[in-house]
Amino acid sequence: MKIVEQLQCLAKLGQIEAEMRKYAEELKRIPAEANTLREKADQLRKELEVLESQELDVQREKQRMEGDLLQEKSNLRKWEARLDSIRNEREHAALRSEIGSQRRGISALENKIIDAMENLEAVSGEVNALRPSFESADSDARSAWDSVADNVKEIEDKVTTLRSTRDNEAKDLPAALIKRYERIVEKRVTGVAIIEGETCSSCFRQIPPQLVIQVYRGELIEGCPSCQRILVHEKLLPENKDKTSVESDAADGSAG
Ligand SMILES: [Zn+2]
Structure with a gap:
């Protein structure tokens, strides 16, 4: 590849x-x-998920305690029934004390x-209050996405095509x-500067005539010599070049 072709490329x-x-x-910007x-x-x-999980925890704990309560009440009934059959005063007193503590x-x-x-x-009150807010925010987000999705996809496809062309x-x-x-691009966003007349179109400095x-x-x-971007002379560009797409320091703000 000749140097001119490399520069054009x-x-x-x-x-x-x-x-x-x-x-x-x-x-x-679009999305x-x-x-x-x-x-x-x-x-x-x-x-909402945090609250729902709290709600579930409280519900489980309540159910567990209700199960325990049934069991403890059934124990109490057994002990109360046994109380009548105990004649020994000491045992009777001991069981009464147990029943009291039960x-x-x-x-x-x-x-x-x-x-x-x-x-x-x-907690359920908080869940019920928050759910409609979430549902409405979720629906807003969905419709906002629906309205830009095609546009975004179209641009993403263009970028994919451009990347493979590149x-x-x-x-x-x-x-x-x-x-x-690529090192220059990393530092300065653009890696090529077009010489227009005798000026670098990226940093607007004069280029020595011999170099031009x-x-x-x-x-x-x-x-x-000023911005280090690789110089390409404007006359080497194809006739239909789009000058506006070659950005300058003034536009990309990366000077220095
Ligand atoms: Zn320059």
Whole structure:
């Protein structure tokens, strides 16, 4: 590949990547509202799940205590029935004491069950209050997504196509040149600067006339002395080049 062709190829990469950046911005902007609504709905869903799990815990605890209560009451009835058959005064007193403590235990358990019922009522109330808020937020998020989904998909497809075009263009370039180009892109977003007249169209600095001529003739691959982007002469670009897609420092804000 001749140097001129390599430079033309780099310029093409720059244009494709500029277009990809434009779409990447759109992919951030277009679903932004839907994303915000989704986050809000997801937050409410989390809160709802926490409350529902609390509700379930309280419900289980209440059921367990109600089971215990039945058992304790049945024990109490057995002991009370046995009381009549005991003649020995000492044993009678011992069993009466047991029965007394059993009754106190039952009464404490009943109080706990009442507490659990009140707790359950409060938690269920919170669940019932929150659920409609979540459902409405979820439905808002869904319709917001529905309204942008096609658009987003379309842009994602364009980006996929652009990426494969880009990779296809890049594969014929020398590896060292691609590496150099990518290092500049990493630092400055764009890796190619077009010489317009005698000016770098990216940083707007003057390029030494000798360098302008050498780049124009395809004698060397050289970076702009100011911004280091690889210089391509405007006359090397295809006639239908889209100058606006070659971004400048003024636009990307990455100068320095
Ligand atoms: Zn420059």
